[in-house]
Amino acid sequence: MVCGTVGDLDEAVTEVWGEMPDPKARRDLADPAAARKTLDGARAQLAEPGHVPPSPHQRAGAPGASGAHHGMSDHGDDMAGGGGMEMPAGLAMAERTEDRDGLKLDQLHLTLGPLLSEWPTGLVLRIAVQGDVIQQARGETVGGTGDGSFWEEPSERARRGEPVTCGEVARRTAAHRLDSLGRLLEVAGWPAAAGSARWLRDDLLGGLPAALAAPRLGRLVRHVGRSRVLSQMTAGLGQASDGDVRARYRRWLDDAVRAVVSLDGPESRGVVRASFARPGVPPGAVLETIEQLVVGTELGVARLIVASIDPDLDDPRIAARHG
């Protein structure tokens, strides 16, 4: 199921699709109203008695294509090294460079994104790793629409002078923070809490009144905000101008609580923007900040850092940077 505008991501989507094991059925969904019909169609195709997969599954990336093959897979497991010698299966030898302790170690070039589960869609991080520690990182973007973030859309309209209720902005803001939180919690290996955050996000977008949202958010805040393990595991990671990973998710929780309070607030114009401005990393500096923060970290830590910054590449303030 490919939702939304594919745009420049087409190549990556095709590659992921090629790597998915059969039986499978692909549908592109641009119009939310068609969701049920599209899903039914896909299910019918999978249930067809004669639905025989065309050919044994093979990994995209033909032998000998090591230099050109950039792993735009959902696993980002591009094993192409930088060396010149051709090896069996077309994989080059890993090159060796000094590690942080001055030892010569194998270096592997990997690509994270643009499609990776619990990862900002369209963000590409080309990294060089030794073991699981990142030595170099270069951020790029693929496919952001630049039309503005879905999450900022009501405040954007308010800024243009259209009548937008305070509650509408608050609702979108709360949902946004829960969306980011869900991704971070999933990366942190806490699927139950991530599920709670996403459920509340969906219900908020569906118009859940404040009286029902507040107690559920309260439970989530108690559960996640007071988790000592989560706090211990995220403290001190990804320290930037806006704090560390822990400071960021705590701020999301605070934001969501404040936003839910004003869900059913009075009608107002324009003024709503400032109160929920995200004091996070400035959008213009997102790629540079991520590049700087992830160098020297373990892969899992890097994932937490990226999830805690959680850039939305549809935001036009994030400058497109193509590789």
Add this chain to the structure above:
Amino acid sequence: MVEPAPWWAVLVVPAVLGAFATGAVLGSRQLVARASGAPSRPQAVLAGMCAEVAGLLVGRRRTTLAPDRLLWRLGVVGVPVAAILAVAVVPLGHWVVDDLRVGVVWFNAMEILTWAAVWAAGWGPNSAFSLVGGYRMVAQGLSYELPHMFALIGVATAAGSLQVGTIVAQQRHLWFVVWMPVGFAAFLLSVLGFSFIGPFGQPAGADLAGGVLAEVAGVDRLVLAAGRWLLLAAGAAMAVPLFLGGGLGPGLPAWAWSVLKTVAVLGALVATRHLVPTVRLERWAPLAWLVLLPLTIVQDLVAAVVVLLR
């Protein structure tokens, strides 16, 4: 009081272990469904699991570029096999497949086999995320293994035997958990460790797109994923004779006590998965070595002193 079961028990043991593991999966899925607003009635959860299993059974296996096929398959199959072999020494009430004189060592050996199996499953597919997952298992093992072994040593010291049947018999008057709570806690943590589930699920972490599970699809995925839960069930089942008096208890038959206690331990382990996020090894390893390990050694000292004075 523990006696070898007839030969056909060899066939029953995987089924019983599988039933415990299935129950744990269902319980865990229900907790996630309830937390995320998905249908959480037992029928819905059961149907969801059956659909996923069926999907994996008909799904194609995945092949990667230049995999080490032999190592990969051995690793994937090794995980459930280790779990099933491990419970050969775990009594259910009075019955056990074989009450080896060195039963505790046998269990420990099978548990360590999972290190190798998970590492091989991570190495095999020639994929960076799987590989990192496999090595995380080794790092995790280095953190939980010594506390785990000292917990076992405490039990063996207290019972004066490595035979699981004797260990159960020695708890006639007082369960070992009462005066060896630290050992019990360390053992439970290591169960989560060797089954790489919940707080110790980093080898198969979402941050690695599934780690050792990232490249397995179809039947392979089913076997490896089921292996984790079989290991969890095996660990829970072993905690019962080691610390909770095995089949000992008033009123009910011994097998019923074994089942009840196993379900309780398994329930507690599944619950931790939902209360705690994954623990990152670079932060857990210092705790394991500097806090947990000394505590288990002190626990063993207590056990030794009690045995000497008795």
